[in-house]
Amino acid sequence: MSEAELIAAIRRQAGAAAGALALGIGDDCAIYRPRGARDELLFTTDLLIEDVHFRRADHPAAAVGHKALARGLSDIAAMGAQAQFCLLSLALPEWADARWQRGFWRGFFALARRAGVTLAGGDLARAEKLACDIVGCGRAPRGLALRRDGARPGEAIFVSGLLGGSALGLETGRGKAWRRHLKPEPRLALGRFVRQRLKATAAMDLSDGLSIDLRRLCLASGVAARLDRPLPAFPGATLDHVLHGGEDYELLFTLPARARPPAFHDGVALTRIGAIEKGPAGQVECFGRPLAALGWDHFRR
């Protein structure tokens, strides 16, 4: 079973979102609408596990703390929301001594402060391998959070920043690409800009790779996509890194065809890379050829 099949099976049992729960399994965040509130609330969780998502030997403690939180905040950014608070469940092995923990929290709270997010709770346990599960809560005006399912044929596809840096860094373990891998920056301000000013029709974050994530957006929207413009590559990244590399945590979004967004927002490039098309849901073409969804899947053999 692939991750997508696994999620589909769970989703069938979970049933449809109803009542105050406006959106359930299948997007970057779930959406809950409290009775009487002006805003809707977004919720996401993300695991970060030793020897699965990171290696202890080459990931400094502060980078692990940073990334644990960044993964959750990136999902909130993708929906154009304001981050509110987070909870963290943390399983600590014996090797994570007081010094390591201080580093972890330094990285975690440095990002939390910058993002204006309070750690509101969580859980602690001992375990053999270090594991973090971040819970992020964001807030957006009722009905306006950006979702994956709003893309329509004719719309333009954009990405933020430069792609493939994280995958390149993971491969080489040095330079700017490695720093990019260690400390991805959740695009919170950009996400709100994309929602409020650019009036994006759909958005998600690039956590597993452009090929698989664009396919997910197309599947959710019931559309196909064409990539037919130069892709913004991180210096040194190969086409493979750019198309299939995970953990860039840049934003992927769609805009009405007539939209003319600025080339940069707060120093981050906004690049048009293609268009949404009618066609089989989830089908992506890259310069005239079918693009296989080779991004990260925990459960693919």
Place this chain on the structure above:
Amino acid sequence: MSEAELIAAIRRQAGAAAGALALGIGDDCAIYRPRGARDELLFTTDLLIEDVHFRRADHPAAAVGHKALARGLSDIAAMGAQAQFCLLSLALPEWADARWQRGFWRGFFALARRAGVTLAGGDLARAEKLACDIVGCGRAPRGLALRRDGARPGEAIFVSGLLGGSALGLETGRGKAWRRHLKPEPRLALGRFVRQRLKATAAMDLSDGLSIDLRRLCLASGVAARLDRPLPAFPGATLDHVLHGGEDYELLFTLPARARPPAFHDGVALTRIGAIEKGPAGQVECFGRPLAALGWDHFRR
């Protein structure tokens, strides 16, 4: 460092709850008050990790799924709230095949349906050991969620149900006590009854053992406590099981001295076990002698 010291250190860095976040680290749930909403929302996370919280060899898959959710719902019950939705992060090892996963979800969704809780999202990953992190969200009228810090001298201390069953079951691995250990019942209806009808002043769930949990309630409220009445013991449980055994998931709560609650609620006994007193915060006496907080602590050596 003990778990309490670890949490205190994290709490200092997290800072005080502010703005819409009404309650942060240190209670069963965090409390968030959405702008304009009539209700407040409660959030909790709980880890359940293979070989830490359960053993694969003797825990059926359905019991693991049940308990993963029950741990989160019990925290919502403890604050007298209505469960709303949950998210689940799940790290699956190779051994957890399709059959095991079906069992897990059967146990999980059976409880979710009974509790009226929708699975709204989460995360999946591969890992060496199975790990679940449940996120629970509950709803209570604004300002009315039961907290640990409301107990005052002179008030009566109550517990629900029979104590020590889970610890006895863990020891013997059979009979009703073992079933109690495998499938604890979150006291959701009772929690709301205790808040709405009994007007409890403080409450929490008994997850780590009466001795340590009562100490936590007293520390939060800045009071001492005296246990001076027969404790409601699970058949076969020793005094050690009753005082220090974890995972009973019964409710511990305080009522005004004059309160005369019914002996049972929906078949669950409500037993007065002592009184809150003036004294050093967190000090608990049991039949005239100091009671050591010997309940479960992941980080005690």
